[in-house]
Every structure is written in structure tokens, then in C-alpha cells.
Amino acid sequence: MNTSQGSLPSDFTVRPGEVTVDLPEAPDAGVYFIGRIHTPWTERKSCPKNPAGSDAVCTIELEERYVPGLKEVETCSHLVLLYWMDRAPRNLVRQVPGHYGVQRGTFALRSPARPNPIAMSVVKLLGIDGNKLSVVGLDCLDGTPLLDIKPYFASIDSVPNAKVGWREQG
Numbered sequence: 001m002n003t004s005q006g007s008l009p010s011d012f013t014v015r016p017g018e019v020t021v022d023l024p025e026a027p028d029a030g031v032y033f034i035g036r037i038h039t040p041w042t043e044r045k046s047c048p049k050n051p052a053g054s055d056a057v058c059t060i061e062l063e064e065r066y067v068p069g070l071k072e073v074e075t076c077s078h079l080v081l082l083y084w085m086d087r088a089p090r091n092l093v094r095q096v097p098g099h100y101g102v103q104r105g106t107f108a109l110r111s112p113a114r115p116n117p118i119a120m121s122v123v124k125l126l127g128i129d130g131n132k133l134s135v136v137g138l139d140c141l142d143g144t145p146l147l148d149i150k151p152y153f154a155s156i157d158s159v160p161n162a163k164v165g166w167r168e169q170g
Ligand SMILES: C[S@@+](CC[C@H](N)C(=O)[O-])C[C@H]1O[C@@H](n2cnc3c(N)ncnc32)[C@H](O)[C@@H]1O
Pocket: 044, 045, 047, 048, 049, 050, 051, 084, 085, 086, 087, 088, 110, 111, 112, 118, 119, 120, 121, 139, 140, 141, 144, 145
């Protein structure tokens, strides 16, 4: 584990109490970005911390080659979107989020900074026009790459009594 600042995107710094690691020399797999997410936010400070923080309408611009994959997506009220936090560092294993001020493990947090900076949100689908999907429920910067779109199944994905203990303790 390292406690010094490695090479990080300029908008992120290692805060006191945070811990970084050396990443492997090469990734184990590659991904295809299937589109881009257009949102009103260009800076992290104005971006919502989670999807509940905004009712802004955002646009998913899917690459044309993947449009056939949208068949019957219009029947879904809600979708799970997976996206790539392209401006986040990947080497933090302990973090001190500014809004909590307490050190926690990366895998106990929804921070964008993680070895694979994959984020997720359940969004409300407003409509589809060609390769563009209008959705509500995002918390990412304009231009964030899209990894995947899946139907949200309330019967499978909803766990109403799930807990995050540290959040309940304050
Ligand atoms: C706390 S994360 C939550 C992401 C997602 N809803 C999740 O739970 O996986 C949201 C924050 O990530 C940051 N962020 C948004 N888009 C980003 C991007 N493309 N690269 C790096 N950080 C980003 C912003 O500070 C935003 O407030």
C-alpha cells in the first residue's frame, strides 16, 4: 500500500488518511464503450453525488452499430446503466470522502475512484428516438462513456430491507 500521491487525474488529490496501491502492469480485459452520456454537468463540484440528487433529463447517445440492441427496450420503465468514470483515479483502496470525512475501504463506497471505475444507476426511461435515449437519474459528467444498458427488474433487483451499516451509524 502507498500513501503518496501517484499519477492522478488533476481534479482528484490524495487526502490525508487515504491509501493507494500499485496497479498491475496490464489490465486483464478490455471493454467497448457503447456510447456517451450527455448531462448538464462539466465539473465534479456541480455534479450530483448520486442519482437521487437530480431530476435533470440526460441523453444517452448510443453508437449506431448497437441500435439493433434496443429492440423492446422501449417497454422498460427503468434501466440499469453501467458507465465508466473516465476522470477518476484507479489506485485508491482507502478513501476519505469529503462529505463524510471518515476513512473507508473503496469497496464499501460508491466513489468513482476504484480499480475499475465502473458506476451504476437505475434510471427512468422517458423515451427513445433512434440512437438517443432520454433518461432521468444520472450523476455523471457530460461525455462519460457508457458500458451497458440492462432492464431493471424490480422483482429481482429491489432489496427493500438492505442495509449499509456505516451509513446508518451517521
Ligand atoms: C459518488 S459517484 C456515484 C456513481 C454511481 N451512481 C454509482 O453509485 O456507482 C458520483 C460522482 O462521481 C463523480 N463523477 C461523475 N462523472 C465522473 C467521471 N466521468 N469521471 C470521474 N468522476 C466522475 C462526480 O463527483 C459525481 O458526483
